[in-house]
Amino acid sequence: MSELALLLPVGLFLAAAVLCALLPRGWSFVITLATPIISALVALQVMQEGQQFTHALLDYTLVPVAVDALGLLMMGLFHLAAFIGALFIAAEKDRLQHGAMLAYFAGGMGAVMAGDWISFFVFFEIIALAGAGLVFARRTEQSTQAGVRYFLFQVGAGVMVLAGLLMNGLTTGQWLIGPVSLSQTAGWFLLIGLGIKAGFPLLHIWLVDAYPKASLAGLSVLVAVTTKVGIVALMKVFPGEAVLVPIGTVMALWPIVYVLNESDLRRVLAYSMMIQLGLMVVAVGVGTPTALDGVSLHIAMDVLFKMTLFMALALVLANLGTTHADQLKGLGKHWPVVAACVAVASLANMAIPFTGGFVSKKLMLSAIETSTLPQWLYFVLVSLSVVGLLYAWVRITWRVFFQAADAHSLKPSKDALPRLQLLALLLPVTLLVLTGFVPGLLDGLRPFGSDTDVVTAKKIISQLLMLGTAGLVYWLLAKKGLGLPTQRLARMADIGVVYRFVLTTLPQAIAQKWRTGVEATTPSLIQAMRFVAQPKWPLQHLGQSWPIGAMALWVAVIFAVLLLLGLVNS
Amino acid sequence: MMTYLGYALTGGLAVAVALLIRAVGQRILGSKESVDE
Numbered sequence: 001m002s003e004l005a006l007l008l009p010v011g012l013f014l015a016a017a018v019l020c021a022l023l024p025r026g027w028s029f030v031i032t033l034a035t036p037i038i039s040a041l042v043a044l045q046v047m048q049e050g051q052q053f054t055h056a057l058l059d060y061t062l063v064p065v066a067v068d069a070l071g072l073l074m075m076g077l078f079h080l081a082a083f084i085g086a087l088f089i090a091a092e093k094d095r096l097q098h099g100a101m102l103a104y105f106a107g108g109m110g111a112v113m114a115g116d117w118i119s120f121f122v123f124f125e126i127i128a129l130a131g132a133g134l135v136f137a138r139r140t141e142q143s144t145q146a147g148v149r150y151f152l153f154q155v156g157a158g159v160m161v162l163a164g165l166l167m168n169g170l171t172t173g174q175w176l177i178g179p180v181s182l183s184q185t186a187g188w189f190l191l192i193g194l195g196i197k198a199g200f201p202l203l204h205i206w207l208v209d210a211y212p213k214a215s216l217a218g219l220s221v222l223v224a225v226t227t228k229v230g231i232v233a234l235m236k237v238f239p240g241e242a243v244l245v246p247i248g249t250v251m252a253l254w255p256i257v258y259v260l261n262e263s264d265l266r267r268v269l270a271y272s273m274m275i276q277l278g279l280m281v282v283a284v285g286v287g288t289p290t291a292l293d294g295v296s297l298h299i300a301m302d303v304l305f306k307m308t309l310f311m312a313l314a315l316v317l318a319n320l321g322t323t324h325a326d327q328l329k330g331l332g333k334h335w336p337v338v339a340a341c342v343a344v345a346s347l348a349n350m351a352i353p354f355t356g357g358f359v360s361k362k363l364m365l366s367a368i369e370t371s372t373l374p375q376w377l378y379f380v381l382v383s384l385s386v387v388g389l390l391y392a393w394v395r396i397t398w399r400v401f402f403q404a405a406d407a408h409s410l411k412p413s414k415d416a417l418p419r420l421q422l423l424a425l426l427l428p429v430t431l432l433v434l435t436g437f438v439p440g441l442l443d444g445l446r447p448f449g450s451d452t453d454v455v456t457a458k459k460i461i462s463q464l465l466m467l468g469t470a471g472l473v474y475w476l477l478a479k480k481g482l483g484l485p486t487q488r489l490a491r492m493a494d495i496g497v498v499y500r501f502v503l504t505t506l507p508q509a510i511a512q513k514w515r516t517g518v519e520a521t522t523p524s525l526i527q528a529m530r531f532v533a534q535p536k537w538p539l540q541h542l543g544q545s546w547p548i549g550a551m552a553l554w555v556a557v558i559f560a561v562l563l564l565l566g567l568v569n570s
Numbered sequence: 571m572m573t574y575l576g577y578a579l580t581g582g583l584a585v586a587v588a589l590l591i592r593a594v595g596q597r598i599l600g601s602k603e604s605v606d607e
Contacts, residue, residue, distance in 0.1 A: 466578060
């Protein structure tokens with residue numbers, strides 16, 4: 001089999017995205033659903049660990065595909081996520097959503113399989129473009145603005161990565177993706193670029209801004225690729241880098257105040273992504289095989305339970321027109337299957353034993369516990385599951401789906417939910433339960449070859465004790481009126497306030513001040529400028545806008561005159 | 571036994587601390603305007 005065949009899965013997704021744009025709307029569903037199945041069959045045939053596709057370009061040797069165990073795991077995950085997403089948006093006739101979703105996964109697969117920096121950068125940008133398309137496809141003013149901000153941040157990440165890879169390549173001659181030291185400036189550029197993608201604190205605002213405002217397809221699949229590609233790249237470039245530990249810790253703790261206060265549950269979920277991602281970043285900073293295996297598996301589990309929760313909220317939004325917590329109660333009575341799926345996903349999210357989330361999270365935490373990091377940090381990170389209990393179980397699962405509805409609660413229509421959307425919810429949930437009860441299934445997927453066993457009686461009892469006590473304490477506090485608020489609270493300020501101040505308010509204030517100051521000190525100059533800018537005579541031929549051709553002609557004439565003058569002088 | 575007790579205490583303490591962070595954070599960061607879609 002030719003090496004070129006290794007590019008087939010990515011090529012298939014990209015070709016399918018183009019087809020979605022060209023063919024009639026009715027075809028989109030068939031293409032979107034068939035592509036991950038066909039591509040997965042092709043990938044199983046052609047891809048084996050250790051294979052590479054190399055291509056000479058000018059003085060460089062590109063490696064667009066370098067198959068390794070981590071890449072294969074991510075390929076499998078992205079195919080699965082693409083299939084789930086396709087099921088979920090089956091009824092959508094919007095070609096932009098279908099096409100952007102396929103291109104988004106193509107970018108993701110290309111980025112995790114890329115062996116050299118230049119190929120990685122190309123796929124990195126495809127993710128940015130297609131991801132923005134998934135946000136734009138909502139077609140509201142707010143989503144358009146959020147899509148632009150998302151795109152600007154992703155382009156910013158791309159520019160930082162480009163600067164880093166060029167500096168690294170030109171100084172070391174190394175164009176293949178591999179560990180880069182932070183003692184070089186290039187390392188810092190790469191860290192910031194990949195950090196934007198992974199949702200580092202202070203650089204995370206695009207995540208909580210764009211994801212909640214995305215289209216139906218965006219809500220279901222945006223959690224699967226962008227940030228995960230950032231984490232995978234961090235694993236390849238900065239494994240065991242100490243600075244990732246404080247960054248990840250802040251990243252995991254930052255959203256606590258938001259997930260417990262935000263009224264819009266889509267924003268709650270977007271913020272909650274940061275908690276899981278922060279934990280992953282800390283584990284990448286630890287860098288042992290167990291830690292990196294934990295991160296790899298937790299990426300997969302996080303995609304499964306977060307996709308389920310986001311898809312459930314997308315259903316709520318589509319049927320009730322809102323995802324504000326104070327208006328949603330007792331939906332489980334109308335939608336029992338959705339409620340059951342949300343319950344399982346929430347349990348996996350807080351790493352309850354016998355779910356896949358427990359296995360992957362405990363692998364990371366086990367590596368952190370046995371590392372040289374202080375024990376108090378381990379306990380802080382362990383207790384993040386309790387935060388999960390509060391936002392995922394109490395706020396989303398219990399209140400929205402199981403608590404009895406009251407007079408203010410919205411009621412869904414009596415129409416049955418589309419079966420394919422229910423299937424899209426059931427598929428990841430089944431896998432979460434299956435991998436929880438048969439953790440051996442995940443052992444064969446560990447890309448870094450660790451053999452740490454985390455499904456032990458001690459760890460199961462410890463986790464159940466911690467979450468059980470937390471639940472009991474919360475119940476007692478809630479009875480005394482000290483629980484989580486049920487009314488709608490005002491929107492919380494985040495670092496976006498600082499961005500807005502620095503990028504818009506401050507420049508406007510400075511410009512205003514400058515104008516006022518200049519007008520006061522040099523009135524004659526200002527008058528002269530105004531005179532030139534706004535001539536008082538009627539605009540004749542010279543004042544009209546000219547065609548570009550005429551402009552080019554006049555430029556050529558001027559250059560010809562200059563040339564003649566030059567010749568005469570010489 | 572001590573380990574189990576440690577985890578149980580961590581769970582109880584984490585709830586209390588999280589709720590405290592929520593309340594303080596809401597007071598500091600909660601804005602007057604509410605942006606809804």
